[in-house]
Amino acid sequence: MANRALGAPRLTGPQPVSGQGVTASTEATVQSLISAGDSRHADTAFFYAMVACGFSVLAIVGLIVYELVTKSSLSWHAFGLKFFFRSEWDPVNDQYGALPFVYGTIVSSILALIIAVPLAVGVAVYITEMSPRWLRGALAFTTELLAAIPSVIYGLWAIFVLVPLLRQYLQPWLAKYFGWTTLFEGPPYGIGMLAAGIILAIMVVPIISSITREVMTAVPQQQREAVLALGATRWEMIRTGVLRNARAGIMGGVILGLGRALGETMAVTMVIGNRPEIAKSLFAPGYTMASVIANEFSEATGDLYLSALVEVGLALFIVTILVNILAQCLVWTVTRGTPARGNA
Amino acid sequence: MPDTTAKIMLPADFSDKPISITRRSLNALVTFAAIGSVALVLLPLAAVFGYLIYKGIGSINLAFLTQIPKPPGEAGGGMANAIAGSVYILMIASVFGVPLGIGAGIYLSEYGRGTRFGNLIRFTADVLNGVPSIIVGIVAYGLVVLSQGHFSALAGGVALAIMMVPTITRTTEEMLLLVPQIVREAAYGLGVSRWRTTLSITLRTATSGVITGVMLAFARVAGETAPLLFTAFGNQYWNWKMNQPTAALSLQIFTYAISPFDEWHKQAWAGALILIVLIVASVGAVRFVASRGMLKGAN
Numbered sequence A: 001m002a003n004r005a006l007g008a009p010r011l012t013g014p015q016p017v018s019g020q021g022v023t024a025s026t027e028a029t030v031q032s033l034i035s036a037g038d039s040r041h042a043d044t045a046f047f048y049a050m051v052a053c054g055f056s057v058l059a060i061v062g063l064i065v066y067e068l069v070t071k072s073s074l075s076w077h078a079f080g081l082k083f084f085f086r087s088e089w090d091p092v093n094d095q096y097g098a099l100p101f102v103y104g105t106i107v108s109s110i111l112a113l114i115i116a117v118p119l120a121v122g123v124a125v126y127i128t129e130m131s132p133r134w135l136r137g138a139l140a141f142t143t144e145l146l147a148a149i150p151s152v153i154y155g156l157w158a159i160f161v162l163v164p165l166l167r168q169y170l171q172p173w174l175a176k177y178f179g180w181t182t183l184f185e186g187p188p189y190g191i192g193m194l195a196a197g198i199i200l201a202i203m204v205v206p207i208i209s210s211i212t213r214e215v216m217t218a219v220p221q222q223q224r225e226a227v228l229a230l231g232a233t234r235w236e237m238i239r240t241g242v243l244r245n246a247r248a249g250i251m252g253g254v255i256l257g258l259g260r261a262l263g264e265t266m267a268v269t270m271v272i273g274n275r276p277e278i279a280k281s282l283f284a285p286g287y288t289m290a291s292v293i294a295n296e297f298s299e300a301t302g303d304l305y306l307s308a309l310v311e312v313g314l315a316l317f318i319v320t321i322l323v324n325i326l327a328q329c330l331v332w333t334v335t336r337g338t339p340a341r342g343n344a
Numbered sequence B: 001m002p003d004t005t006a007k008i009m010l011p012a013d014f015s016d017k018p019i020s021i022t023r024r025s026l027n028a029l030v031t032f033a034a035i036g037s038v039a040l041v042l043l044p045l046a047a048v049f050g051y052l053i054y055k056g057i058g059s060i061n062l063a064f065l066t067q068i069p070k071p072p073g074e075a076g077g078g079m080a081n082a083i084a085g086s087v088y089i090l091m092i093a094s095v096f097g098v099p100l101g102i103g104a105g106i107y108l109s110e111y112g113r114g115t116r117f118g119n120l121i122r123f124t125a126d127v128l129n130g131v132p133s134i135i136v137g138i139v140a141y142g143l144v145v146l147s148q149g150h151f152s153a154l155a156g157g158v159a160l161a162i163m164m165v166p167t168i169t170r171t172t173e174e175m176l177l178l179v180p181q182i183v184r185e186a187a188y189g190l191g192v193s194r195w196r197t198t199l200s201i202t203l204r205t206a207t208s209g210v211i212t213g214v215m216l217a218f219a220r221v222a223g224e225t226a227p228l229l230f231t232a233f234g235n236q237y238w239n240w241k242m243n244q245p246t247a248a249l250s251l252q253i254f255t256y257a258i259s260p261f262d263e264w265h266k267q268a269w270a271g272a273l274i275l276i277v278l279i280v281a282s283v284g285a286v287r288f289v290a291s292r293g294m295l296k297g298a299n
Helices: A024-036 A040-085 A099-130 A133-148 A151-181 A193-218 A221-229 A234-263 A266-271 A289-299 A303-335 B004-008 B021-059 B062-066 B080-111 B116-129 B133-148 B153-178 B181-189 B194-205 B207-222 B249-257 B262-291
Strands: none
Touching: A040 A099, A040 A303, A040 B080, A040 B116, A040 B133, A040 B153, A040 B194, A099 A133, A099 A193, A099 A234, A099 A289, A099 A303, A099 B021, A133 A193, A133 B021, A133 B262, A151 A193, A151 A266, A151 B021, A151 B249, A151 B262, A193 A234, A193 A266, A193 A303, A193 B021, A221 A234, A234 A289, A234 A303, A234 B021, A234 B133, A266 A289, A266 B249, A289 A303, A289 B133, A303 B116, A303 B133, B021 B262, B062 B080, B080 B116, B080 B153, B080 B194, B080 B207, B080 B249, B080 B262, B116 B153, B133 B153, B153 B207, B181 B194, B194 B207, B207 B262, B249 B262
């Protein structure tokens, strides 16, 4: 995604030699190339070296699975499937249950999507359908820049800028006007589920909007022209001609954003409050699967403690993999076979 | 999308009537909302960069760039060891990650096109791309830290290398596929062997694209913190040994940001500014050089 914003690659280096351009020096180069690699063994060796590199990708994923499965077996044998439905997290008495983390991960990610999806689709619609041509590339690049900022910098910014703003303005306002929903109760700490959701939303917007742009661009231009020719306004054209055709792909982008939100670690760890409790209020501190690993892994004493943390990691791994595969399939259904129009 | 023609006819009231005020105002409303969402998305971007510069620039001085951290609460000190540590870990990561990634990319585009094994690798690389970075940290911990017996720069490098491989693999593949088949055939026609063609003709033709891919992977892992938490671990002092815990800029920012000391908060901002400048500068420089064709035919 990101490399697309950086523009099409240029092909440099040796280009096909044209008729009269074959000079003595090119001949010499060719001679050296021929003699340098003139061995069938060299060819075979190179082939196997490349296969080995390709195989290493498989090996890495294999190792990840192997490490996670073996290191979590202790906890799996101790708690079984109940591990994910227990809310106790008590390292002192060696009692572990991952429910608060599962809850925190799901709630913060869904909150992030609720905020991010309308914004991301709005940005994509503006960039592909409304903005003047000269602004298009710049806007696309700028929104993708959001994806290049490291997570820890988002966290830093959230602690010192976003959280005080929430505490002073947004949270009292939400409590006053939406307190009746019971989602916004309790003291406004600033830090908590709401802060995590907002920072996650900022981080997933570029992912969702770049995929949405990609699938919207894949919708044939004739669709737009046809709807406009029927007398539609621009919004009607976008809705019936573009969004309706691209919806599976947009869904894919949303799910890809979900995958990122589920696994995001640092920024969330820094603002969610890190308390293994399940609270209904979004003002309350929570904990996510990724943050509990980040916070406690290097200090985990005791085999069962470490094993429980790895099991949380294994669950996170499986969920993000499934989510990503689903997203890929959805994006493919829209973009398959249609060459990108190549704006932005 | 074959099923769309039927659906487009649904709002049949588009035609013959003049555009009603409701439809016109809805159109204006949506346009307004789209512009609003662009503004709302650009706002945090501007705020992040604005605050980085505003808060960071005041704390960057010579001491910050040349000294190691002072004990908590004491004024002064710097992040020199963390900056060097980040570069060190990234170098280790590149040594492992770049050749593997480029090799796998070459396999995918030159040998594995359309084969079942090639598709499997391509799919696996995409899967690996989506693995949360904290999980990669756990794996590097299990592979390197446990077998070495302590946290180390090597473990951090391995974790980052694992994260670099899929990005480099996929961009290398895409870039090599852009090289026209006729270029390869010309080389074969001159009697150049296949591996030589791949390295000296195909890969060299795609050099700038491949380097852009490498830099993207580099930029992506340069700010990573989660996989370093229990691999490189961090260090308040200088370290150049592969098998010792090492400071990293991102780790230092994290530690300082969540600390209770004002002095450290300032340093965290300064460190963050340096980190983002390093990332943007390295990507920008390589993009500039690659686009100017200075890498063309680099021998």
